[in-house]
Amino acid sequence: MRVFAGIKPTNDALHLGNYFGALRQFVALQDEHPETLYFIADYHSMTTVRDGKQRRANTHDVALDYLGAGVDPERAIFFVQSDIPEVTELTWILSTVTPMGLLERAHAYKDALSKGDTPNHGLFSYPVLMAADILLYHSDLVPVGQDQKQHVEMTRDMAMSFNHSYGEEIFKLPEPYILKGSAVVPGTDGKKMSKSYGNTIPMLATPKKTQKAVMGIVTDSTPMEDPKEPVGALFDLYKLFADEAQCENLASRARAGGLGYGHIKQELLGLVLDYFEPMRERRAAFEKRPDDVRDILASGAERARAIAAPVLESCRRVAGLGTTS
Numbered sequence: 001m002r003v004f005a006g007i008k009p010t011n012d013a014l015h016l017g018n019y020f021g022a023l024r025q026f027v028a029l030q031d032e033h034p035e036t037l038y039f040i041a042d043y044h045s046m047t048t049v050r051d052g053k054q055r056r057a058n059t060h061d062v063a064l065d066y067l068g069a070g071v072d073p074e075r076a077i078f079f080v081q082s083d084i085p086e087v088t089e090l091t092w093i094l095s096t097v098t099p100m101g102l103l104e105r106a107h108a109y110k111d112a113l114s115k116g117d118t119p120n121h122g123l124f125s126y127p128v129l130m131a132a133d134i135l136l137y138h139s140d141l142v143p144v145g146q147d148q149k150q151h152v153e154m155t156r157d158m159a160m161s162f163n164h165s166y167g168e169e170i171f172k173l174p175e176p177y178i179l180k181g182s183a184v185v186p187g188t189d190g191k192k193m194s195k196s197y198g199n200t201i202p203m204l205a206t207p208k209k210t211q212k213a214v215m216g217i218v219t220d221s222t223p224m225e226d227p228k229e230p231v232g233a234l235f236d237l238y239k240l241f242a243d244e245a246q247c248e249n250l251a252s253r254a255r256a257g258g259l260g261y262g263h264i265k266q267e268l269l270g271l272v273l274d275y276f277e278p279m280r281e282r283r284a285a286f287e288k289r290p291d292d293v294r295d296i297l298a299s300g301a302e303r304a305r306a307i308a309a310p311v312l313e314s315c316r317r318v319a320g321l322g323t324t325s
């Protein structure tokens with residue numbers, strides 16, 4: 001059973017949605033499965049980020065977040081997507097068995113259109129690159145947040161279509177893995193937390209930055225002394241960090257009145273900072289050793305390529321590509 005997943009290095013630090021939707025599962029699955037591959041999707045970030053220096057810095061920051069969160073390079077193969085350029089060849093190959101209609105139905109693409117973005121071809125074919133990532137490593141299980149489930153389903157369609165077209169089971173069919181209960185983490189404005197909405201709470205930023213984000217959670221204007229129903233983004237975020245008894249206790253204090261949203265935010269801030277403290281320390285330790293981080297990624301790329309090369313080769317063989325095989 002091979003586990004495979006990645007996160008894009010876009011402008012901001014990784015946030016609570018990335019952690020509860022993805023990274024937390026990455027770390028847990030590392031203990032359960034002997035073969036895990038985790039990567040930083042820097043090619044994918046090119047559909048939005050147009051600054052090379054910034055991409056390199058973001059990639060390094062995201063690598064630190066992964067390592068801080070507990071991705072263990074002794075167990076997981078940890079690498080940067082663009083260190084394995086074979087994935088772009090597979091993207092082309094898969095694009096030739098992908099109907100336009102399939103891509104037109106992709107939620108991420110439709111969302112970009114509805115936000116008024118001018119989509120580039122890269123954004124349109126984003127799910128093909130993602131499928132190439134997954135299929136190049138014969139992945140079985142793909143831990144993602146709810147919003148990425150459709151992309152994994154599209155990957156299955158592309159794999160089946162290729163296998164069927166060329167009459168051989170070249171690609172394995174992957175399954176999405178979504179942990180129940182933390183499928184969609186709300187942002188500070190109540191919408192899905194996302195780097196592109198500017199509503200994030202960073203997971204491993206300085207306490208000051210975390211505080212600023214937590215204090216910015218939008219609530220209604222019920223005065224402090226009035227009773228409050230324990231619903232909405234603030235309470236949903238609280239639930240991610242508190243056990244059942246703590247949540248019930250908060251709910252009854254809120255309903256009783258006299259507890260302001262500001263107090264609840266302070267409590268939440270304390271929980272967030274405590275929860276991530278060991279990870280923040282581990283991140284800081286890696287931050288002091290940039291050469292080690294580079295070595296970890298270089299050795300991850302080498303191991304990843306050893307898996308990818310034969311898969312691509314078998315794909316080229318059945319497709320009749322190249323002059324030698």
Ligand code: ADP
Pocket residue numbers: 006007008010016017018019020021022143144145146147148182183184185186187192193194195196
């Ligand atoms: P963003 O939307 O901030 O750009 P990404 O698309 O890079 O985040 O997502 C990386 C991973 O984190 C994916 O597996 C995605 O499903 C997960 N994820 C992102 N935001 C959330 C959220 N608000 N709730 C749950 N999972 C999320």
Ligand code: TRP
Pocket residue numbers: 004005006007008041044129130133134142143144148151
């Ligand atoms: N599209 C994913 C996201 O936005 C990132 C990603 C790229 C990915 N390739 C992948 C996730 C392969 C899992 C498997 O979060």
